Amino acid sequence: MPLQSRGRAPWGLLRLPLSFVGFQTFIFCFTFLSYSAYHAARKGFTNIKADLADQHVFGSSGNTTNFLSLMDFLFLLFYAIGLFASGRLADRYSLRFVITSSLAATSVFAAGFGGLGFLDYSSRPVFGILWAFNGLVQSAGWPANVAVMANWFGRGQRGAIFGLWAANASVGNIIGSNLIVLTRQITHDQPYSWKAGMVAVGAFVVLVAGLTFLLMPEHPRDVGYTSPTDEAISALQRSDSTGGFAARRNTSVNEAEAEAEAEGLLAAHGRVAPIDDCYEYSSPSKYMPAQALEPIPEESEIEWEYNHHRLTLSATTVPRANSSSGSTANATVQGKLQRAKSYSAHGGLAPISFRDAWRIPGVLSYSLAYAFLKTVNYAMFFWLPYYLSQGLDIPKTQADSISNYYDYGQIVGGFAAGLLCDRVNRHGKRPHVRATVCAAMALLGAACCFGFSRVQKHDNETVEVLMLVAGFLFGGPANLISAAIAADLGQHEQVLGSAEAEATVTGIIDGSGSVGAAFGQLVVGHIDSALGWEAVFVYLMASATCSAIALSRLVLRDVKDIVKSRQMRKLEHLRYAVLREA
Secondary structure (H helix, E strand, O other), X not given: OOEOOOOOOOOOOOOOOOOHHHHHHHHHHHHHHHHHHHHHHHHHHXXXXXXXXXXXXXXXXXXXXXXXXXXXXXXXXXXXXXXXXXXXXXXXXXXXXXXXXXXXXXXXXXXXXXXXXXXXXXXXXHHHHHHHHHHHHHOOHHHHHHHHHHHHOOOOOHHHHHHHHOOHHHHHHHHHHHHHHHHHHHOOOOOOHHHHHHHHHHHHHHHHHHHHHHHOOOOHHHHOEOOHHHHHHHHHHHHHHHOEOOOOOOOOOOHHHXXXXXXXXXXXXXXXXXXXXXXXXXXXXXXXXXOOOOOOOXXXXXXXXXXXXXXEEEEOOOOOOOOHHHHHXXXXXXXXXXXXXXXXXXXXXXXXXXXXXXXXXXXXXXXXXXXXXXXXXXXXXXXXXXXXXXXXXXXHHHHHHHHHHHHHHHHHHHHHHHHHHHHHOOOOOOOOHXXXXXXXXXXXXXXXXXXHOOOOOOOHHHHHHHHHHHHHHHHHHHHHXXXXXXXXXXXXXXXXXXXXXXXXXXXXXXXXXXXXXXXXXXXHHHHHHHHOHHHHHHHHHHHXXXXXXXXXXXXXXXXXXXXXXXXXXXXXXXXXXXXXXX
């Protein structure tokens, strides 16, 4: 990345002496910590539920269970409402200020929960309102952090990168759980231990908020670098003035970003082609000049050089732009140029409307699937310590530690699923493979829920194994949909790979998931009170299956991609066989 002029950094931001790659590493780690803090606050409340029930803070044990499920419902409902709005908010205001303000408010609500406990205040409406507003302010965290990541990282290997990065939720759960466990140990598990634990969680979150304000550059421009999106926009603006696409054999974008942002940075062998005379290629460059130095066969591989890195890219030719399909390609180019023209006027890409974001292909299917999947994921997240303590008679401190196994499985599952998708789709021939992976893991996770419904009391070893496996199977699709897939949809060609639209799309998908999860938690509490935990896991099994069904249309497309790819290979072999005989 070339350095820009060393202008003044945004107010309050301390500029660190790092290279671009160093900043990428720093941003990865820091946004990881930032979102971990949100989940630490959520997990803190999850781990004190057994204390609230045992001490009858909100009435009898049965009434407390129903009220705790209502609090989960209010948190997720307001979280979902906030996501639909906060995604738009993050598109329009400083991401650093949005994240800092959200973290600071989260710390106030978490510490306030413990503070009200020290005052022996137990009004249900007050605690319900407190936790509802906690969900509202936390909603800004996910879309804003994803948008920061999109500003710094291109689409190359996004599945693995975002799959690993999305483990921040699980790491935050472990941090929050360990803060509660540590507080219990320091206070010798006294009746006030849960109150001190929530105050400790609030202190951790406010510390992260302060560091975010001082150290996190939301965009490469803040520290004197250019981003992949800036490079793409510059190329499109140059192409509009020259009647074609500027030829670029070497670009300043590094290997991963070149693969991601090459769509729009159009060049071939040092030639410039007019817009009306182009071929379309699959990945990563959508449009190439019609007259290359030599013909390129279908399903061939081309080597491009980006900043001294060699990339092997798959390419498939289609009819020229003067044909019907070519006209569509040309219309796509013109649409991208129109968005490029609005770049300067808005100080970046113009944010897309809420309705247009819903119309991006795949957003509706993934939103529906995530609604069912997040129901299962958050039921495990919100209720596992309570289930272990109340349902299996495991001591609270031990239950808190055992519940972390679910998060360990999620960390591995998210990265493994992302890496698998990247490997399978490395040539860009199976763009819907992530839907297939998510659906398969969700179905296997449903079988794991059935195993939970059959577990016996005091069988801790079986519980730990089931939690690891369930975390792996549900963590993979959850992390893929909420991070990597949401990021890819936010950079769909309809929005010209706009990181400015990233938060809106991410907010829609995560918000849809939270709406489903909100009503799901309300159901979990009532099923437990009426029918017991065995029925709860049957309900979760059904939800996981519905998540897979919601992705069935995209899975069928992936199957068609496989069939088409095999047919193309057979035709290619047949063609070469004919040529050899001739």
